[in-house]
Amino acid sequence: MKQFMKQHFLIVFLLLISCQRSPFPLEYALQSAGSNRPELEKVLAHYSANEADSLKYKAAVFLIENMPWHYSYGGECVEEYRRQIDRLHPDLPLEIRLVLYSLPGNYIPFNCELEGIRDIEVITADFLIHTIEQSFAQWENRYWLRDLSFEDFCEYILPYRVENEPLMHWKDSLPERHKMELADVADHFANVQKDAYGIYKFLKDCLTEEMLETYIFRKFELPNGEEFEFDCMAAVLAETFFWRMCGIPAAKDVLPAYGHTHNGHSEISIIDPRSTHGSIPGEIHLYAPKVFRRTFAADRSKYSLPKNHPYIHHPLYKDVTSKHTRTADLSFSVNARKEKVKHLYLAVFDRGWKPVAVTEVKRGKAHFEDMGVGIVYIPFYYNDNQQVFISNPFYLRANGDCVYFDPDKENTQQVELTRKCKLDNYKIWWSKLFVNGRFEASGNRAFSDSVILHTVEKRTYCDKVTIETDPDRPFRYYRFINNGWPADLAEIHFYDADEKEIRGEVIGDTVTLSNENLSDINDNDMLSFAAVESWVGFDFGREVSVSRIDYLPRNDTNGIYPGMVYELLYFDQHDWSSLGRKTATDYSIRFDDVPKGALLWLRNLSEGKEERIFTYENGKQYWY
Numbered sequence: 001m002k003q004f005m006k007q008h009f010l011i012v013f014l015l016l017i018s019c020q021r022s023p024f025p026l027e028y029a030l031q032s033a034g035s036n037r038p039e040l041e042k043v044l045a046h047y048s049a050n051e052a053d054s055l056k057y058k059a060a061v062f063l064i065e066n067m068p069w070h071y072s073y074g075g076e077c078v079e080e081y082r083r084q085i086d087r088l089h090p091d092l093p094l095e096i097r098l099v100l101y102s103l104p105g106n107y108i109p110f111n112c113e114l115e116g117i118r119d120i121e122v123i124t125a126d127f128l129i130h131t132i133e134q135s136f137a138q139w140e141n142r143y144w145l146r147d148l149s150f151e152d153f154c155e156y157i158l159p160y161r162v163e164n165e166p167l168m169h170w171k172d173s174l175p176e177r178h179k180m181e182l183a184d185v186a187d188h189f190a191n192v193q194k195d196a197y198g199i200y201k202f203l204k205d206c207l208t209e210e211m212l213e214t215y216i217f218r219k220f221e222l223p224n225g226e227e228f229e230f231d232c233m234a235a236v237l238a239e240t241f242f243w244r245m246c247g248i249p250a251a252k253d254v255l256p257a258y259g260h261t262h263n264g265h266s267e268i269s270i271i272d273p274r275s276t277h278g279s280i281p282g283e284i285h286l287y288a289p290k291v292f293r294r295t296f297a298a299d300r301s302k303y304s305l306p307k308n309h310p311y312i313h314h315p316l317y318k319d320v321t322s323k324h325t326r327t328a329d330l331s332f333s334v335n336a337r338k339e340k341v342k343h344l345y346l347a348v349f350d351r352g353w354k355p356v357a358v359t360e361v362k363r364g365k366a367h368f369e370d371m372g373v374g375i376v377y378i379p380f381y382y383n384d385n386q387q388v389f390i391s392n393p394f395y396l397r398a399n400g401d402c403v404y405f406d407p408d409k410e411n412t413q414q415v416e417l418t419r420k421c422k423l424d425n426y427k428i429w430w431s432k433l434f435v436n437g438r439f440e441a442s443g444n445r446a447f448s449d450s451v452i453l454h455t456v457e458k459r460t461y462c463d464k465v466t467i468e469t470d471p472d473r474p475f476r477y478y479r480f481i482n483n484g485w486p487a488d489l490a491e492i493h494f495y496d497a498d499e500k501e502i503r504g505e506v507i508g509d510t511v512t513l514s515n516e517n518l519s520d521i522n523d524n525d526m527l528s529f530a531a532v533e534s535w536v537g538f539d540f541g542r543e544v545s546v547s548r549i550d551y552l553p554r555n556d557t558n559g560i561y562p563g564m565v566y567e568l569l570y571f572d573q574h575d576w577s578s579l580g581r582k583t584a585t586d587y588s589i590r591f592d593d594v595p596k597g598a599l600l601w602l603r604n605l606s607e608g609k610e611e612r613i614f615t616y617e618n619g620k621q622y623w624y
Helices: 002-019 025-032 034-048 051-069 076-088 094-101 125-141 150-156 176-188 196-217 232-245 300-304 425-432 518-522
Strands: 071-074 115-118 219-221 227-229 250-255 265-271 279-281 292-294 317-319 327-333 343-349 353-362 365-372 375-383 386-389 394-396 402-404 408-417 438-442 451-455 465-468 475-481 487-495 505-508 530-532 535-544 548-553 565-572 575-583 589-596 600-604 613-617 620-623
Touching: 025 034, 025 051, 034 051, 034 125, 051 125, 051 150, 071 076, 076 094, 094 232, 150 250, 150 265, 176 196, 196 232, 196 265, 232 250, 232 265, 343 365, 353 375, 365 375, 408 565, 408 613, 475 487, 475 505, 487 518, 487 535, 505 518, 518 530, 530 535, 565 589, 575 589
Parallel strands: none
Antiparallel strands: 071 115, 219 227, 250 265, 250 292, 265 279, 292 317, 327 365, 343 353, 343 375, 353 365, 375 386, 375 394, 394 402, 408 589, 438 451, 438 475, 465 548, 475 535, 487 530, 487 548, 505 535, 565 575, 565 600, 600 613, 613 620
């Protein structure tokens, strides 16, 4: 957080000086260069001498005009950190190295003072001229760029940096094997197919295994002894470098928050003039309230916005939500009697209300453009850093209509809840892998005379399952055998007729037994688990009478569990109101006098953080 505050301070500083810019952006940029102005003027003079270089002159102006916004981190401690990265990882691809170089100030805490180095004050004429020449060579020689506009060229091919990495020549650093693959691409496409996205897909398919291994699954040792694992933000940054090295116009798009789950996301988008929106995202997002694209050009319209949230106000992040999902515009009347409201925000739920958009209030009206549909929002403004809500939350339908969640406190209902967070398809798959699996008992370790105790016939949706067995038929060996697909088992326990747990030696197939997490299957920790490659069981050393077996597939502990404390809240105009706290005695929990039509939030006060909002209708929870 400290490093974020340092970066945030630098952004605010740049905003302040930008507000004092001259009417002519180029002259302002030259003035802000200080003693480095002659280097920039050399570039302009270089491309002014020949009329044939007029387009390159415009490209140079584009870079210089927007350069005051761009910077990297430096200082002796940062340089030493990068030297140590080189020693630890001497053979890394340059795009990976650039990401690791950028970690101080962006991703990881750093123990020494970071020095912000503004490009405009240090960049050299030789560096800029080399960048411009290299970029134009790509534009001229990559046939898939023939329809790329000059504006898109300036934004997605020309820039010498993507984020805050150190100033380096990286565009001409593509490995020879990838250059050969680029040269061979033409043999695989008809002329009509030679577009940027087609080339991207071809190369992506060729390099998928390598890129996944390099960008996503690998962990990198850092000089402080810790490990850094590439998340989506770091992976997409590396991809952006790589694709631009190939001459493919790529951009880093960021979702600060989803509208149906926690956290955010980042992905690559390919700029292609032939597509409907001018770009093709890696994914289509049905629940994206806002998507922002990292740009080189600064959006001066954001200068007047408050500086309290990244992406929303940052001039180097452009709103591209409509390129990713269906959107609608929203308007609100703002009537704040005590405070003069200058800006109104829209927030989505993410462990509380998280802002995703801001706009100016003009004459009591606030207008938001391109908000993702199918999402619950709430409008608010800040008063002394506190959120002040102007209405209840609402659901934005695909047709642009707003359905408000207004609690009817005169008409209440009893609710019975089984979860505090929605089950997504991935988590449902965990329990689906158990369907058609069997629980068996035998008198010998080879299970040659096994008796089937239970066959799993349906998904359990991450809930604990109890299997009643016949205690009058004792066996020494018991096991679970999967349906042919490896299944993740969180817990399995055996009990006698007196409800006393019976423990034994774990047995199983060779691969399962080699799993270092195998002990997790009966450690009473619902979140830990081990993969059952074929089967896993227990040798109790003697014949035992088992009256029941309890098992739990891999799960998220977002259900209801006996002994844990839960609180149900509903939103009522200005804040969340509590409907009481209860200790669960079963795998569901009831609350009385719940207002109909209310937006609800079930919290587990004992453990866990994943919680989503929902309504309760016709005896069911409907998640948002």
